[in-house]
Amino acid sequence: MTEQPVTVQGEEKTDLKRVMGPGLLLLFIIGDILGTGIYALTGQVAAEVGGVVWLPFLIAFIVALLTACSYLELVTKYPQAAGAALYTHKAFGIHFLTFIVAFAVMSSGITSAATASRAFASNFATSLGLEVGAWGVPLMAVAFIALVAAVNFRGVGESVKMNVVLTVVEVTGLLIIIGIGLWAIAGGQGDVSRAWTFATPENSGVFWPVVSATALAFFAMVGFEDSVNMAEECKNPSRVFPKVLLAGLGITGVIYVLVAISAITLVPADELGAGETPLLKVVQAGAPNFPISIFAVITMFAVANSALINMMMASRLIYGMAREGVLPQALGKVHAERRTPYIAIGFTSLLAVVLILFAGGVPALGGTTSLLLLCVFAIVNIAVLVLRKDKVAHKHFRTPTILPVLGAISCVFLAGPWSGRDPIQYGIAACLLGLGVLLWFATVRFMKTAAAAA
Template sequence: MGPALLLLFIVGDILGTGIYALTGQVAKHVGGIAWLPFLVAFGVALMTAFSYLELVTKYPKAAGAALYTHRAFGIHFLTFLVAFAVMCSGITSASTASRAFAAYFSTSFELGLQGSGITLIGLLFMALIAIVNFRGVGESVKLNVVLTLVELTGLLIVILIGAWAISLGQGDVSRTLTFEPAGDRGMFWSVIAATTLAFFAMLGFEDSVNMAEEIKNPIRIFPKVLLTALLVTAVFYVLVSISSVALVPPAELAEGDTPLLKVVSAGAPGFPLGIFGLITMFAVANSALINMLMASRLVYGMSREGVLPPLLGRVHRGRRTPYVAIAFTSLLAFGLITFVWAVPALGGTTALLLLGVFTIVNVAVLVLRKDTVAHQHFRTPTALAVLGAVSCAFLSGPWTGRDPVQYEIAAVLLGIGVVLWCVTAMVMRSNPRKLSGGGRSRSRQSGPVN
């Protein structure tokens, strides 16, 4: 993978559901300065990205946060929790995308679906993602490239419509400098509450470290490309949020889960909303596809390492895909889509899980300074790693105004992982051959997982 393809991969991984579904919710907290939380989220993500850059160029392997945690602390349970939290974040992110897809589907085709109707569309969409996932990585990656271009097109449409409408005197640009809190909280805490949602839109860059072994000369190429990708997405987000609040009042923008559809309608009434709705649906589909692909492979990997039941490591003989892991992660997503109706709750849970992981990664980069390697690598300033750890830990706390349901969702998901881990540990302790049984299954089903 060269620089251009890597840049496209990272940008496509970051762009998607967050900006398409949560722009209105961010504006709900702060009013017209909706662009500010996206900038703050970019700053926090950037500090953590610097830590990832040191670690991925120091250890150019595909295991990501779990590898860094294990090298730094050597605590198997902590390593498992980090890996499982990353997996859960993929499922909550994909579930967010599914509900956003359903909302845009209903609005674009004027179906007027509510409640159970939206849930049904979300479930059908997730089932389709599971089928594509089962088909294999080759089909998924090819589809990802197409969907990334669709994502960029959708956001460019919003930006261009905003610029065109503003140039004709439509909208109110002065709103972009207006602070309108939802409650009685001051500007600082309102921006922090909005940032906990906006941070969801900046996630995805951490997945790119898993591509380290697929990159040509990663030590030289990866830092430049990752930082460029973060900057590109931040510029897109700021421009989209400015266009949004200039054309649609923040209070109206916050109603429902289809904010950008309202922006297009306000700025270009003649623009075919059905086409933009399709673009949006493809964009959020990309987020769901990438995250479910990642989640199922992580479950498969943990099973093969003996920290989850061997059943989850089974591979389909024909497709070479981890079909049991795909079924397991899809069922968890079905549960979230069915019982958690609010898009902000799912998106916020994704951010919460990864903020915890990022806190550990920022600490790990400092702990691993004592571990020297033979080759040269990127080195992040110590102050950035410290600030990254503090800011991620701070944004994880209840003092930010985060909805308590996010902690409940995260606890349930991690609790499922802990139960599976304990069951696996007890089985392996009582019958060590169970693990070798997984190895025999692997030998019968020889060949790499797809």
């Protein structure tokens, strides 16, 4: 006899099993936000603003919080596992716009995985003291993506219990940095005054360098939006989500600010901004006797998890869009033995390899990820206002109207060229979305031709 889905008040009927309570959901959110951003981009943020490296992370947290409130209203109103694409479709009903949003989310997963792969390779080379030359890090990153593709092909499913383990590892690495910083400050080591010192290019003022650094630091705050895809597997999501998501964002925001202060206290901004392994330098400066290889392994484990999760998400999105008939059907093929979308895995992995080899380093790739998601977030903030006219039977979170308005404005502002973004980020994003549009038109044309022939 087939077990029927069970619902309680505030829950919609679902075929998925509701296994996540508040504790597991909190760990999922924290684990999803923590990772590559803070481990890899702290130095680049410091290069933009100097000692006040913590300030862009704080502003990025506030911007993320505004958008998170919009997500909270939508996920408690529509507790379904489809995220931004679902909200866009419900609000505007334009299939092409829904496709662009879904493809942008997929592209952000690939650029995020490419960023993680570069960070993984850099930490691997540094921990072993390898002199790898100009192409060494990119080639190691490509090898890592190939390994991720192999694991993805075998059909690895990220269970909630595994997420708990990975989250503990990621948090441990950052707590080590905070602990080393506090120990150094207590012992009179380092220079705390650096945390209040701006060091910006001449004649640039303070405002625009902070904006540019915030646009980059925003990459460290993305991930919270993935949690909405767990709505159908959470117990009473309409009641639980608001408190848990806000708590998760708050915890990660505090960790990021403390890590940034610890880092700049021990390592000057110019040294912190050189290379792609900033937190390894902090450990070496504050605790030279601490086994650097252990922290390097923690760092690699954290960014490796980010790469795997994002590549799995990207390949499944491509697979789903192919099955819906908006991308070529070949991308929706499933391997007969492994039951995994092997064509989609190969396609997304190939895109990641191209980005690693030809799209620049961590700042360019991480910046492109935040650019794509800022555009998606702007649409979500508008969607929540449009959908106010759509009433549902159950109670749900309602964010103050001013917050999505501020969220949309701040996301558009940080996505604009005035934010000091490297033009290469717009080029990468345009190429990825352009590829999606070409595939979409090719699919539509093929379907029309097939229908006419029939």
